Ligand SMILES: Cc1ncc(C[n+]2csc(CCOP(=O)(O)OP(=O)(O)O)c2C)c(N)n1
């Protein structure tokens with residue numbers, strides 16, 4: 088039985104974490120995540136969860152403690168944003184290389200310098216290849232649903248990898264939306280009991296975590312880690328199917344919005360996808376065959392599936408809420424380009440950078456881009472492969 | 481509480497760091513680890529920072545650790561163990577574990593005095609029930625003998641080599657044991673493998689005390705100290721007898737010196753057998769030995785006064 092509430096994204100995710108009731112949580116404040124862990128801490132203070140909190144002195148220690156706690160054998164969470172995620176960088180690789188199913192909501196925010204506390208995707212994009220699974224959310228409902236599914240995905244016996252649930256800073260974390268909560272018991276039985284794998288606390292069967300691996304084996308370890316990634320997509324789909332049964336909400340690797348018969352399309356992550364869908368609808372009403380693709384499982388990236396979904400289009404624009412310096416393209420653009428590369432016939436592909444540091448992304452922006460795509464689909468002539476939108480030149 | 485142990489008793493216990501580790505012959509670190517683990521009457525779970533001890537004790541398929549052991553990174557042995565210890569408390573509370581387990585972190589001086597100080601300080605402040613042990617060999621040995629803030633004054637290291645203008649390390653050591661005691665933890669101590677009974681007693685005592693404990697243990701490194709391979713125990717004894725490495729403990733704020741040399745030896749007794757101080761014996765560097773000696777004297781006097789404060 089769903090319960091309908093008006094709630095912020097941070098509160099929704101904190102509530103999902105309460106319902107999952109993990110064993111250990113490490114927390115360190117950073118805007119716009121702070122309020123999520125505060126809420127979770129009050130569940131601890133009020134005895135609503137069995138969780139032991141570790142109020143660490145930095146995010147580096149937060150992720151370090153998560154590695155220790157997870158290796159010890161139990162369900163472990165933390166959350167962060169921006170500089171906090173950047174400070175964790177070193178240990179993110181250790182968490183994934185050690186195959187520890189740590190669950191971490193990341194409330195996406197810009198990186199310094201200049202210092203900016205508002206939303207963009209630079210933080211999670213900066214660690215996209217650290218071996219963590221990444222799920223992205225369009226709104227508070229998706230952030231809540233992704234959080235609950237994340238535990239099942241990370242802890243799946245074929246995978247055992249850490250997972251990030253991404254939600255846009257402020258736009259999702261601090262805005263109040265209508266969302267449907269599952270009942271506590273539904274979540275409890277959905278996530279089930281934590282299953283241990285070689286726990287450090289099993290004194291009778293001592294294990295060593297974190298060995299030194301010399302050149303004779305290192306590549307085999309890394310290759311094995313890559314092999315595990317190939318299993319993630321199917322697990323994500325299976326768990327989404329199970330989740331649909333209890334929630335009625337359907338999730339896939341990505342969302343295809345009016346894409347099947349489309350000629351032009353936008354590819355865009357998280358909250359801006361919502362705004363864009365309205366504009367796509369408006370274009371459809373004008374008789375223009377527009378569509379949209381919103382990645383959900385961003386790492387490991389489902390190249391084949393996304394390539395298949397986009398290959399029939401005439402023109403596509405990938406909108407990135409993170410830049411890549413050194414004259415490169417936005418990270419999502421690079422992935423989409425890679426997914427389309429194997430096809431002989433493929434759409435013209437352009438890239439727009441938008442919304443950095445919390446800059447508004449407006450329906451007008453989507454409109455401008457779609458108009459450009461209409462032109463491109465006709466002429467095939469690209470003026471510029473990468474542009475910034477909504478920026479004062 | 482901790483009672484005196486005999487060698488005979490210890491010799492009957494299983495050595496929990498197996499032979500076949502790849503630390504250098506004559507290295508002080510494994511001696512320290514073996515003594516510490518022998519001292520425990522409880523099952524121990526250990527964490528280890530990156531450094532000589534770690535890279536040499538668990539390579540690929542082989543591990544020298546007969547106890548559960550985790551290496552995470554260089555600066556986070558304390559933070560990692562605080563996670564392990566917290567999970568232990570969580571599972572114990574839930575009735576999923578019933579054994580009494582002790583938690584010990586091992587870090588080199590680089591991973592403890594320098595890069596890991598924040599994580600150590602954080603873990604101590606949070607009050608995790610763990611014993612942090614720094615095996616202090618006075619430099620970043622694993623990366624090839626670079627100076628750390630534990631490197632003794634005047635020592636020649638690869639990043640502060642003794643040259644014609646710079647006479648080795650120009651700063652005094654950081655007093656980490658005191659810094660840890662200033663966290664108001666219930667127990668902080670210094671020990672040396674030369675004084676094994678004292679070391680074992682301190683570890684036993686620390687493990688009985690709930691909450692965060694810290695021990696700083698001297699661990700000679702013949703590669704870095706440029707000393708003879710089999711001199712680890714001799715040199716650690718001289719370190720204690722010259723009061724370069726005083727043996728003491730601070731229990732609930734009360735300082736107690738646990739070994740007072742009958743006759744305090746000059747620091748030259750400790751440093752002359754080590755190649756890293758060779759340059760100090762050149763006539764132009766006489767002043768440096770004097771500064772070194774003066775600092776030791778001052779610290780020793782201070783320690784004795786501290787102890788006297790609490791004498792009833
Ligand atoms: C973040 C980081 N910086 C630097 C290093 C390189 N590094 C590995 S071990 C080490 C020195 C370890 O010195 P210490 O802690 O004193 O232990 P020892 O080698 O003396 O046993 C250094 C600098 C590292 N692993 N990680």
Ligand code: SF4
Nearest residue numbers: 504507532701702703
């Ligand atoms: S270099 Fe020194 S500390 Fe490292 S293993 Fe060799 S003797 Fe031990």
